[in-house]
Amino acid sequence: MERKKVLISERIAEEGVEILKRELDVDYRDGISREELLSIIDRYDALIVRSVTRVDEELIQRGKRLKIVGRAGNGVDNIDVDVCTRYGVIVANTPDSNTISAAEQTIALMLAGARKTAWANNYLKSGVWDRKPFRGIELYGKTVGIVGLGRIGSMVATRLKAFNMRVIAYDPYIADERFERFGAEKKETLEELMREADIITVHTPRNEETMHMIDEKMLSLAKDGVGIVNCARGGIIKETAIIAGLESGKIAFAGLDVFEKEPITDSPLFKFNNVVVTPHLGADTYEAQKRVGEDIALQVIKALRGEIVPNVVNLPTMLKEELDYLKPYITLAEKMGSIYYQLERTPISRIDVTYSGPITKNETEILTIALLKGLLSPVMEEKVNYVNARLLAQDRGIKIYEHREEQTNKRYKNLINVKIFTNRCALDITGTISRAKNPILVEINGYETETDLEGLVLIVENEDRPRVIGPFATILGDHGINIASMKVARRNKGEKAVMLINVDNEVSEELMDILAKSDGIMSRPKLLRF
Ligand SMILES: NC(=O)c1ccc[n+]([C@@H]2O[C@H](COP(=O)([O-])OP(=O)(O)OC[C@H]3O[C@@H](n4cnc5c(N)ncnc54)[C@H](O)[C@@H]3O)[C@@H](O)[C@H]2O)c1
Ligand SMILES: O=C(O)[C@H](O)COP(=O)(O)O
Numbered sequence: 001m002e003r004k005k006v007l008i009s010e011r012i013a014e015e016g017v018e019i020l021k022r023e024l025d026v027d028y029r030d031g032i033s034r035e036e037l038l039s040i041i042d043r044y045d046a047l048i049v050r051s052v053t054r055v056d057e058e059l060i061q062r063g064k065r066l067k068i069v070g071r072a073g074n075g076v077d078n079i080d081v082d083v084c085t086r087y088g089v090i091v092a093n094t095p096d097s098n099t100i101s102a103a104e105q106t107i108a109l110m111l112a113g114a115r116k117t118a119w120a121n122n123y124l125k126s127g128v129w130d131r132k133p134f135r136g137i138e139l140y141g142k143t144v145g146i147v148g149l150g151r152i153g154s155m156v157a158t159r160l161k162a163f164n165m166r167v168i169a170y171d172p173y174i175a176d177e178r179f180e181r182f183g184a185e186k187k188e189t190l191e192e193l194m195r196e197a198d199i200i201t202v203h204t205p206r207n208e209e210t211m212h213m214i215d216e217k218m219l220s221l222a223k224d225g226v227g228i229v230n231c232a233r234g235g236i237i238k239e240t241a242i243i244a245g246l247e248s249g250k251i252a253f254a255g256l257d258v259f260e261k262e263p264i265t266d267s268p269l270f271k272f273n274n275v276v277v278t279p280h281l282g283a284d285t286y287e288a289q290k291r292v293g294e295d296i297a298l299q300v301i302k303a304l305r306g307e308i309v310p311n312v313v314n315l316p317t318m319l320k321e322e323l324d325y326l327k328p329y330i331t332l333a334e335k336m337g338s339i340y341y342q343l344e345r346t347p348i349s350r351i352d353v354t355y356s357g358p359i360t361k362n363e364t365e366i367l368t369i370a371l372l373k374g375l376l377s378p379v380m381e382e383k384v385n386y387v388n389a390r391l392l393a394q395d396r397g398i399k400i401y402e403h404r405e406e407q408t409n410k411r412y413k414n415l416i417n418v419k420i421f422t423n424r425c426a427l428d429i430t431g432t433i434s435r436a437k438n439p440i441l442v443e444i445n446g447y448e449t450e451t452d453l454e455g456l457v458l459i460v461e462n463e464d465r466p467r468v469i470g471p472f473a474t475i476l477g478d479h480g481i482n483i484a485s486m487k488v489a490r491r492n493k494g495e496k497a498v499m500l501i502n503v504d505n506e507v508s509e510e511l512m513d514i515l516a517k518s519d520g521i522m523s524r525p526k527l528l529r530f
Contacts, residue, residue, distance in 0.1 A: 004304045005043060007032075010050040012072045016293025023301050038062055046300045048072055051280065052262070055079040060087050067385075068303040071313075072296040073283055074098060075233060077206050081314050088388035091313040092299045095151065097291035098283035103155035105282040106201055106231040109255025113227050114139060114199070116253070118276040133273075137227075137252075139163040145197025147214075148232070149174055149184060153203035157182040168193055171204075194218055199227040206233035216241040225252040231282045234259035239269065246272050257282050314387045316365040326362055332439035333367040333416055335453040335530050336431045337374025339441075340420050342528050343427065343459075348375075348398050350421040356405035357414035368402055371418060412442060444498065447489035451500040453530045455484070458507060460515070460525035464490045464497040468520030472499070475515055481505045496522060503527075 005025045008017070009032050020026045027044070029036075034054070041047065041063040048070040049055060055069050060083050069079060071093035084091045112118055115136035123130065144160050146153045149171040157167045161183050169184035170193040179186040187193040190213065194200070200222065204210045214228075214237040228251055230237050239260050245251035246269075253274040259267065262280055269275050283292065295311075303309045308327065310320060318326070340348070353371060355364045372389040376396075384392055393400060408415045412432045420427040430443040431453065439453040451457060458476075462468045469488060476483060482504040490497035507515075507527050516524040 004045040006046040006048060006300060006304075007037075007041070007044040008048040009037060009053045010048075010072070012048060012050070012296065013289040013293030015290050016072070016295075016297040019294060019297035020300065024304065041066070045304055046070060048296055048300060049078070051075060051078050053078060055084070057083045060084055060089055063089070067383075068092060068300055068309070070296040070300045070303075072292045074102075075205065076313050077233060079313075085314045085387050085391060088383045088385050090303050090309060090315075090385065090387050092296070092303065092309050092311050093313055094292045094295040094299075095311060097295045098285075098288035099151045099155055101285040101288035102152045102231055102282040103159060104285075105257055105278070106152070106156050106203075106229055106255075107159055109231060109257060109276055109278070110139070110144075110199060110201065110227065110229050112276045113229065113253035113255040113274070116274065119273040139165055139199075142166070142198040143168060143196055145170070145187070145193040145200045146184060147171070147190065147193065147200065147202045147236075148204035148210075149178060149182060150203060152232070153201075154178070154182045154184075156201060156203065157184050168196055190214075190218065191221055194221040195223075197226065198223060199229065200237075201229040202232050202236045204232060204236060206236055211235050212238040212241075214238065214241065216244060219245050219250060222250065224250055226250065227253045227255075229255040231255070231257040234262060239267075242275075243268050246275065308386075312387070315369070316363050318363050318366065322362050326359075326366060328433045328437045328439065329359060329367055329414070329416065330370045332431050332433055332453070333370040334374035335439050336416060336418055336429055336441070337371035337376075338378065338530065339429060339528060340375055340427050341379050343526055344422075346422040346426060347396075348420055348422060348426075350399045350401070351375075351393075352401045352403065352419040352421070354403040354405060354417040354419075355415075356417070357408035357412070358406075359414040359416075360404040360406055364402065364404065367416065368400065371416075372400070415442070417443075441500070444489075444500070446491055447498040449487040449489045449498070449500050451487050452485065452502055454502070455530060456503050456506070457528040457530065458499070458501040458503055458525050459528060460499050460501075461522040462488075462497050462499055463520040463522060464494050465520060468518075469499065472515065472518045472521060475511075475518055476501075476503070476507075479511050479514075481507060481511075 003025045006020055008028045011030045017028060041059055045065050046068045050073050066089050068090040069084060074093060074095050076093055079091055081091050116134045120134045140163060143166040146157055146169040149169045160167055167184045168187050169179060170187045170190050219241050228237055242254055255276050257278045258280055299309045353368055369386050369389050372393045373384050373386055376392055377384045415430055415432050417430045419425055428445050431441050434440050441449060441451045441453055484502040484504050486501045488497055488499050512525055
């Protein structure tokens with residue numbers, strides 16, 4: 001079989017490249033030009049980038065084979081995630097692999113700014129021994145204001161506590177418990193933080209809300225002689241406001257690892273001695289790059305094998321343990337979803353999914369997505385995957401409603417019930433996971449069963465009376481079809497029943513015609529494939 005191909009457009013660790021090479025054809029093209037990238041992207045199944053490569057609609061449109069864009073790092077602001085979602089391309093990153101390095105770089109810049117290290121270094125190397133201009137300040141006893149108490153912000157907080165700093169933080173999106181856990185005093189507004197902090201460091205993503213969130217007006221609230229650090233993304237602290245602050249003396253020092261435009265080799269910021277700058281080096285340590293490279297390589301391989309990828313940006317986020325627990329239910333939901341179009345062809349207007357049992361304590365969104373993927377994959381030309389399944393269902397006018405019930409009936413611990421509506425309820429199925437962790441169907445349109453959703457399943461309606469099932473099974477046997485297991489379900493004695501038969505062999509259309517004519521059979525059998 002032809003090996004799948006991955007293009008790496010920026011430098012990643014050798015360890016990651018080696019992992020990729022075990023399974024894929026790797027084109028390692030660090031620094032490839034935009035034009036060349038656009039002209040060859042249609043040859044690849046995966047693209048690995050860092051923060052420089054612009055992944056936009058033009059690129060994704062041309063990447064006809066692309067299944068995944070792997071971000072070897074954290075921030076995805078160079079990737080149009082919505083476009084990737086629309087085209088069914090997975091975007092995965094490595095959010096936990098470089099956080100320690102970014103936190104340490106933040107503190108390095110803070111100390112370098114407070115102690116004028118870079119400026120003194122330049123002075124001495126130019127042949128001047130002079131200590132007067134370089135008197136700095138201690139971090140000890142000062143107040144640091146952290147904007148964004150996420151992965152990196154919280155690491156910065158715990159490390160600065162060791163310097164005996166008072167830590168205050170502003171992050172409107174996290175629970176109070178997180179402030180307590182990291183020993184940070186919660187500030188309700190950014191304005192409050194600006195007024196109280198001696199040094200301000202930002203650790204939010206860059207987006208519409210955070211771009212220029214610290215501007216001239218915000219900075220005017222700060223203490224005179226404030227220090228600022230930006231090791232997150234350029235522009236969260238507006239650059240022209242920093243320049244004005246440095247000129248007026250409002251800002252005593254700045255440590256900047258990131259810039260509004262990158263790469264940048266000339267900036268008015270560079271003329272200030274009290275500004276220490278680095279060219280986006282937050283994640284550039286051997287340790288972080290090794291972790292990042294290995295992590296993204298494994299995710300790309302998983303995605304190309306069709307397996308579940310842990311850090312998909314365009315899917316709900318889940319902890320590994322949660323994902324492990326949900327995996328069998330993801331398979332169940334996808335198989336349940338695949339049943340409808342194997343039985344019916346009428347367009348769907350609405351789907352109601354009900355999750356019941358302890359499973360509801362988890363992120364069930366991924367199960368609904370799996371269900372929609374299973375439903376749409378057989379009938380759509382476009383590739384359907386976990387990333388675009390919901391969007392494609394909505395585009396087809398299908399309304400999706402989710403319900404959760406903490407309790408289930410005692411017989412089964414967890415249940416997934418799916419009702420599919422056309423202008424009426426066209427299919428009502430319930431499934432669960434067996435003790436052996438296999439997906440099973442426990443009810444179909446009010447008929448109770450226990451059928452393994454595995455391989456081939458014949459489904460047929462029959463009269464509930466003697467001499468129907470036996471002859472039917474005999475016909476199968478006479479045609480070399482082995483029955484692996486069989487369930488017959490009825491609602492009321494003597495009325496209609498449903499047979500669900502796991503068979504080991506394909507059933508031809510000719511044989512279906514013969515089976516349909518068997519005595520007491522009420523519908524043409526259908527063969528479900530799982
Ligand atoms: N310099 C580097 O090399 C480097 C390395 C890694 C990460 N980063 C950047 O660091 C930043 C933080 O990364 P992270 O992994 O800690 O992210 P994260 O998602 O774990 O944390 C971000 C935090 O910001 C908060 N936030 C969002 N909007 C906010 C707002 N308007 N006001 C206040 N808080 C807000 C969120 O609630 C969250 O807690 C990102 O921009 C990332 O791209 C830079
Ligand atoms: O978001 C990140 O992971 C950091 O900013 C690092 O970006 P880089 O991979 O381009 O160094």
